[in-house]
Amino acid sequence: GGKAVKCNRSFAFFSNTVPDCRFMNSYLAAKPMVPLLDQLIASVNTACNAQYTGVFISVFHTGLQYLEPHNDLDEGHARRNASQDLQDDILANRDVSYAHTDVAKLTLGSQRQYKVSPLDRVPLQGGEWSGKQPASSRSGKPSYAFTVANNKLIHMTGCFQHLFKQELTQTYLQPEPHIILTFKNFNQVSSVRTRTFKLYRDWE
Secondary structure (H helix, E strand, O other), X not given: OOOOOOOOOEEEEEOOOOOEEEXXXXXXXXXXXXXXXXHHHHHHHHHXXXXXXXXXXEEEOOXXXXXXXXXOOOOHHHHHHHHHXXXXXXXXXXXXXXXXXXXXXXXXXXXXXXEEEEOOOOOOHHHOOOOOOOEEOOOOOEEEEEEEOOOEEEEEOOOHHHHEEEEEOOOOOOOOOEEEEEEEOOOOOOHHHHHHHHHHHHHO
């Protein structure tokens, strides 16, 4: 038995070091790494100077399959409060190294458009995005859209996962599947989680 999860894509989790990963308010059992993935995760670890312990693979068979706005943190309840706490620390110019995370995504197949949107009260440099003018998101917050092609590596570090959400938008132009390989240190316990639980105890 287990909880059935409905999802508009195919997915699987591979790791030799952790038994499962959290996915859509449930847990997904790990499959053993195959030699090709072992070589790939070693290469990505070298490129990103990281120690990723697993890879989550998503396959979008058509352009109408998409990703809702999300981040790659593991604890839903804790991360919302931790993110608010983190934003206060940033605005007060306090140390935020406790919130640093490291995630990499490798995209394969057809081109697709990604969109990154900041959460409320994110202090962007100069109050605006650097680079291209942000587009408007469905939520009314500023967002930045960009196209990812085959064999594109996206490296997200620092406080990114706490301050921004990412999504894969829909398209009618996708001649072949789009594949995302997400690399993380899946057994990493962020100090943000510990700090948030401590705050809960203080409030009780």
